[in-house]
Amino acid sequence: MTNQRNLLFAVVLSALLLLGWDAAVGYLYPQPANKSAVEGVADTPSELAAVAGAVSGPGVSGAGLASDVQGATPVTLENALGSGNRVRIDSPLLAGSINLTGAVIDDIVLKDYRETTDPDSPPVRLFAPAASPQPYFAEFGFLANGQRIPADAVWEADGEVLSPGSPVVLTHRGADGLTYTIALSIDSEYMITAEQRVANASGGAAVVQPFALIARTSETASEDFFIAHSGPIGVFGGSANYDYGYDDLPVGDMTTPEGEAEWLGFTDIYWLSALIPGAGEAEASFRSLGGSLYRADVIQDPVTLPAGSAISTTNRLFVGAKESTVLDAYEDAGIERFGLAIDWGWFRWFEKPFLWLLRQFFELVGNFGVAIIMLTVVVRAVMFPVAQKQFSSMAGMKAIQPRMKEVQEKHKEDRVKQQQEMQKLFKDEGVNPLAGCLPLIIQIPIFFALYKVLYLAIEMRHRSFLWIEDLSAPDPATILNLFGLLPFDPPGFLSIGVLAVLLGLTMWMTFQLNPVSDPMQRQIFNIMPWVLMFVMAPFAAGLLIYWNTSNILTLAQQKYLYSKHPQLRAAAEAERAEKAAEKAAGKTGAKS
Structure with a gap:
């Protein structure tokens, strides 16, 4: 019952985010009023x-x-x-x-x-x-x-x-x-x-x-x-x-x-x-x-x-x-x-190198969409050792999880002692529980820097890629008007283009490769990709190309690293089986 209430709360919160996004942006960053050409003009002596x-x-x-x-x-x-x-x-x-x-x-x-x-x-x-x-x-x-x-x-x-x-x-x-x-x-x-x-x-x-x-x-x-x-x-x-x-x-x-x-x-x-x-x-x-x-x-x-x-x-x-x-x-x-x-803001020290790399790739291939994909590959390659360290840490955490539960049970009445024993266990096994957060922390400024480059760089203006005529503008191929065949423009939060759908799909797939045991967290991870699909739809198409490419590379990278850490794959399969069993039990209970 608690999980159902939490799920309902998450759905309502997501709906409020979708419906309030345009209104909030319009309130915080209003567009200049479309005034008459003569309003405010002093035209008399x-x-x-x-x-x-x-x-x-x-x-x-x-x-x-x-x-x-x-x-x-x-x-x-x-x-x-x-x-x-x-x-x-x-x-x-x-x-x-x-x-x-x-x-x-x-x-x-x-x-x-x-x-x-x-x-x-x-x-x-x-x-x-x-x-x-x-x-x-x-x-x-x-x-x-x-x-x-x-x-x-x-x-x-x-x-x-x-x-x-x-x-x-x-x-x-x-x-x-x-x-x-x-x-x-x-x-x-x-x-x-x-x-x-x-x-x-x-x-x-x-x-x-x-x-x-x-x-x-x-x-x-x-x-x-x-x-x-x-x-x-x-x-x-x-x-x-x-x-x-x-x-x-x-x-x-x-x-x-x-x-x-x-x-x-x-x-x-x-x-x-x-x-x-x-x-x-x-x-x-x-x-x-x-x-x-x-x-x-x-x-x-x-x-x-x-x-x-x-x-x-x-x-x-x-x-x-x-x-x-x-x-x-x-x-x-x-x-x-x-x-x-x-x-450029705070991150100009690596925004400019990103822009320089984009220009070099553009000169090499002659298309900024392809250049963005190539830049994403380079960024992911540089980040690969960090991701490998993250997976090693995750594998170590999975390996000592039974012992962690023993410590929690043994000292459940003494939180201080429990924390001390946990720290000793991490030190003895050479595991850092915060290492899994490092790639996310590093990627936040990188993502924001790329966002600013793709938003501010005039090189993106009016550059085409496949069906996209302007990489600095949102994806024009919106689904609700059948890619322009129907004579209407969907409102901002419903202007869902092909790239936004791909973003939701690829992000959902990356979450599925990392199943979690907590039911509430699992429900949030199932909803979050589709919320982000709506939120990111109005953003520049070039940014969505970057994010989709990054998600695809993340999927490939996770497949590779799972092969190098079989204990993670086993844990993932066990959690997936537990999830399937819960669903089956839920359906049986509903029928009875």
Whole structure:
């Protein structure tokens, strides 16, 4: 009766886990609201003034650096890109343009990445104009005597295309006698460098502040998940800062993390925009402009520029994909901890070797699904000596089990004496009862590290394997809609794909090879694989490929080790026979 009650409790608990999984994840890690494109946009002079005053009011460094939201109602992307004179951007990895009205870099797409797995889908767009429905752009500008150059100021360009080896210089001559120049250059990857210069040809001194900013909407942001930060990011005081989400930035106030800023910007799972300040004193901060608009600023300290003199500063802008090798190369070139733009977490010391191995296997076989399988084989091979030690310990424990029962019976009234005698028995027989837990303890960080690699590595994005079009996404072949033949999408916890079913089956088979005598534990082991099948179904297909391969290798490994330890096989067969006898007795009792 007690076992039946425990089984019922386990079933109810499993059902609550299945039904509450989506709700709990949705509550703890909510998706950004799907807001109207114009919600929160300041589109009247009074609203613009209010935002500007809140962000850059008296006593705030950079006063006069007003909101970057255009004063007009958002228009289509095509119309926004079609307005104004533009300088084209064309590099091996980036394409886009610079709007000469305001000298704004507001048009960037990634040549090597598509929006969907369809090869004809458009390239991934990162930057879009301020007047478009989803603004995201960068600007290198100037404050003069507390006021910025008007947003509608038209700049002159000495070239038509910004490309590697072909820089472009933008020039604007102000009515105040100051001449502003921005010398832009771009490398072969994702870095744009801006040398900002101010020359004072007026009759008096001027107070100038070069600045750089990135402004964006959070509506296009990826989910801020517990293993993958999305939102404001940077390295301050030598440490990577993942502390702030978009909702953590108070409207109208600056948020300035402690420590000198090495770089700062905004990150998604696969994309990054970041400012890298040049030499000199500067203030780096994040701001919420209200609604879904946010900004990262680097504002140089005010400098008094006498008549007839000039100053210059250099800032850089990274805008592109979070490719680990590229980020690490920039870090090696002097950008401190730039590789941590990917939120590797605590286990990055062996996550990166895993990723390196994946790349090597991919170069060897040309498919990341096969590469994951090969990586799993390597991990299991490295773990084999540990598993062998586990089985040896299990065999030793099985061999002394009769003597352990004798000790328990002999000292059942004296727990302390019983424990002492048990420890003496373990020592005399050279058995460690905790050795069986070691492989599990070691595999937890390995599994989590692989999970992060497969989730964060852009190399997994849109990589196919058999029927799977994207290894970074869940298995698309769900059973309840007959693998896409029926016109509906099952809810999250019922989107059970082929890989999830295989996971439940292979895990159940591994548990069956290790039968236990405790009835309650046996019932839990029978239920757990199918609970995990539901829980793991929404995870990346690449991770399920790893886990299925690992389970299959575990089955083969256990078969081999059982052959090396016949006492374990005998014990397993005896427990299996006892289990069958219990079932038969239960059926006989039910009939009578």
